[in-house]
Amino acid sequence: MDKNAKIYVAGHRGLVGSAILKGLKEKGYDNIVLRTHKELDLTDPAKVTAFFEEEKPAYVFLAAAKVGGIVANNTYRADFIYQNLMIQNNVIHQSYRSGVQKLLFLGSTCIYPKNAPQPLKEKYLLTDTLEYTNEPYAIAKIAGIKMCESYNIQYGTNFMSVMPTNLYGPNDNFDLEKSHVLPALIRKMTLAKALENNDWELIRKDLDKLPIGKISGSNSEAEILNILKSFGISKTNTKVQVEVWGTGKPRREFLWSEDMADACIFIMERLNFDDVKPSSTEIRNTHINIGTGKDITIQELAMLIKNIVGFQGEIYFDRSKPDGTMRKLVDVTKLTSLGWQAQVALEEGIRKIYSWYLGH
Numbered sequence: 001m002d003k004n005a006k007i008y009v010a011g012h013r014g015l016v017g018s019a020i021l022k023g024l025k026e027k028g029y030d031n032i033v034l035r036t037h038k039e040l041d042l043t044d045p046a047k048v049t050a051f052f053e054e055e056k057p058a059y060v061f062l063a064a065a066k067v068g069g070i071v072a073n074n075t076y077r078a079d080f081i082y083q084n085l086m087i088q089n090n091v092i093h094q095s096y097r098s099g100v101q102k103l104l105f106l107g108s109t110c111i112y113p114k115n116a117p118q119p120l121k122e123k124y125l126l127t128d129t130l131e132y133t134n135e136p137y138a139i140a141k142i143a144g145i146k147m148c149e150s151y152n153i154q155y156g157t158n159f160m161s162v163m164p165t166n167l168y169g170p171n172d173n174f175d176l177e178k179s180h181v182l183p184a185l186i187r188k189m190t191l192a193k194a195l196e197n198n199d200w201e202l203i204r205k206d207l208d209k210l211p212i213g214k215i216s217g218s219n220s221e222a223e224i225l226n227i228l229k230s231f232g233i234s235k236t237n238t239k240v241q242v243e244v245w246g247t248g249k250p251r252r253e254f255l256w257s258e259d260m261a262d263a264c265i266f267i268m269e270r271l272n273f274d275d276v277k278p279s280s281t282e283i284r285n286t287h288i289n290i291g292t293g294k295d296i297t298i299q300e301l302a303m304l305i306k307n308i309v310g311f312q313g314e315i316y317f318d319r320s321k322p323d324g325t326m327r328k329l330v331d332v333t334k335l336t337s338l339g340w341q342a343q344v345a346l347e348e349g350i351r352k353i354y355s356w357y358l359g360h
């Protein structure tokens, strides 16, 4: 990418978009065009058309999407399929129409079949049925991969697709109902530790960030305890307990968001669709996995976060909540063979995000 070329980062205030923006600035890219969700609703075809006609970016990082954890995906199924299809259809199609030189579409490893062999190779796409809790989101993401691939084949565009594993880092979503597991457990353990220490000031400050109406400065301690209980943080006479969803047995792989951003920029700077296009007519692997190549169980993750936060109480598993896919470790050979590797180990990343969370 030319350092002066106009680059559009869609979703620049989110977890990944903010890390991509930071990474681009650090590398000296200074012609970056941005729009908040409020300024440009990417589900609106007319507004997206007008934006591309006006700005004509040369490069596009498509990091805007409807995103959430397992329960959000399972609950807001219509929103996840509709909004994601609309956002990506609009951005990819208008990128083609306005002559964008290269686009990076962000998918997710949930595109792979629920029971696919491990580690997940790119070619396992579309070989079996998906995990049901996130099927609408996964189908939208598969449509995005196939849209990039089809435009490349028919129109000669250069649209790349990447499939990141579970991500975490600054500007993540810490909503206790809609977020992913890692930010949710950071927040739950932080609140639980504050409850152990009777640190009501910290608890009030934290809960103040909840949707309006749940808490105000005048909530009594009993009312706050009820709110915490509704999020799975409870106190008996002797101990504080934190609820962890599911059985704790599923395995997940976690990548620091700034490593993810680094991989995205690496791919945009060095790779083209022709480099990843297989010669076979049965194309199933034109996308690229991004991950660390290491996974842990949710129980191990919960214990790691508990220790780093310094929460002394107990954790227990709520088996009424879904486990989702039991394992989705990605095969990162395609990317690492090109010279890219993740830098931030999980324990270091958890320390960093815990410190970021306390500061925010």
Ligand SMILES: NC(=O)C1=CN([C@@H]2O[C@H](COP(=O)(O)OP(=O)(O)OC[C@H]3O[C@@H](n4cnc5c(N)ncnc54)[C@H](OP(=O)(O)O)[C@@H]3O)[C@@H](O)[C@H]2O)C=CC1
Pocket: 010, 011, 012, 013, 014, 015, 016, 017, 036, 037, 038, 040, 041, 042, 043, 062, 063, 064, 065, 066, 067, 083, 087, 106, 107, 108, 109, 164, 165, 166, 167, 168, 171, 172, 173, 180
């Ligand atoms: N987080 C993860 O663990 C993973 C994420 N991914 C993928 O990475 C990408 C980025 O995800 P992540 O950064 O976590 O998501 P975030 O929710 O943190 O950020 C998404 C961004 O998209 C914006 N956005 C959402 N809807 C619209 C819209 N209609 N118009 C304009 N902007 C919109 C949001 O703005 P606002 O907040 O104002 O709505 C936000 O800035 C997504 O494609 C996601 O599917 C893939 C695998 C794992």
Ligand SMILES: C[C@H]1O[C@H](OP(=O)(O)OP(=O)(O)OC[C@H]2O[C@@H](n3cnc4c(=O)[nH]c(N)nc43)[C@H](O)[C@@H]2O)[C@@H](O)[C@@H](O)C1=O
Pocket: 067, 068, 069, 070, 071, 073, 108, 109, 110, 133, 134, 137, 165, 166, 167, 178, 179, 180, 181, 182, 184, 185, 243, 244, 245, 246, 250, 252, 298, 321, 322, 323, 324, 325
């Ligand atoms: C990135 C990926 O994210 C989603 O998939 P997921 O990996 O299943 O997402 P998750 O982070 O929400 O959960 C991981 C595991 O952790 C368990 N778990 C324990 N306790 C909490 C908890 O407190 N919150 C959450 N959210 N999960 C918890 C939870 O039960 C599950 O077993 C996809 O829908 C899709 O969007 C996608 O692509």
